[in-house]
Amino acid sequence: MEKIKSQIIDSVRLILVATVCILCFVAGAAYTKVDLWMTMRYAPPIKIHPVTPPTANEQKTLKATEKTTPTELASLTPSLPLGKMKTTPAPERSEPSTDEWHTVRMRVTAYCPCPKCCGQYADGITACGHVIQPGDTFVAADKRYAFGTELIVPGYTHGQVVKVLDRGGAIKGDRIDVFFHFHQEALEWGVQYLDVKIHNK
Numbered sequence: 001m002e003k004i005k006s007q008i009i010d011s012v013r014l015i016l017v018a019t020v021c022i023l024c025f026v027a028g029a030a031y032t033k034v035d036l037w038m039t040m041r042y043a044p045p046i047k048i049h050p051v052t053p054p055t056a057n058e059q060k061t062l063k064a065t066e067k068t069t070p071t072e073l074a075s076l077t078p079s080l081p082l083g084k085m086k087t088t089p090a091p092e093r094s095e096p097s098t099d100e101w102h103t104v105r106m107r108v109t110a111y112c113p114c115p116k117c118c119g120q121y122a123d124g125i126t127a128c129g130h131v132i133q134p135g136d137t138f139v140a141a142d143k144r145y146a147f148g149t150e151l152i153v154p155g156y157t158h159g160q161v162v163k164v165l166d167r168g169g170a171i172k173g174d175r176i177d178v179f180f181h182f183h184q185e186a187l188e189w190g191v192q193y194l195d196v197k198i199h200n201k
């Protein structure tokens with residue numbers, strides 16, 4: 001009876017051990033399977049970066065970056081002292097610059113060398129002793145403007161620079177007389193109020 005009891009106990013123990021072994025195996029297998037499944041399901045997908053040529057936009061960006069690089073370098077380089085910097089001269093303008101000329105609104109009349117215009121001084125020599133030449137263009141002005149002062153009178157000699165070479169009895173203050181060779185031209189000029197440019201001495 002004792003022998004049978006021990007045999008049953010041995011059998012049960014064997015079965016238990018076997019069961020535990022099977023369970024362990026199954027559990028292990030299951031764990032491995034679940035682990036694999038979990039890995040496959042939740043692992044982040046492997047990103048493969050294909051080596052493709054840059055698109056047009058990317059190329060533009062690259063070029064822009066290349067272009068900005070020298071500027072950045074230039075800004076980083078210490079600037080030259082002001083005294084050593086080369087200043088580009090201002091381009092020459094056809095219009096006289098404002099610091100060399102000033103403008104005065106003037107009453108501009110005209111005259112010719114005839115006795116009607118010049119009376120007793122109709123000798124072909126101006127107040128400064130200038131002998132009138134064919135094609136001469138000049139003006140008579142107040143003595144505040146020295147002989148030789150350069151003026152630009154709109155509408156007279158196509159805006160070219162003319163000099164003060166004469167005086168006139170009625171030419172006082174902001175008045176000038178523009179010279180013409182013929183009396184008719186002087187009459188046609190009439191009386192004009194113009195912005196006369198005067199060269200600063």
Ligand SMILES: [Zn+2]
Binds near residue numbers: 111112113116182
């Ligand atoms: Zn005249």
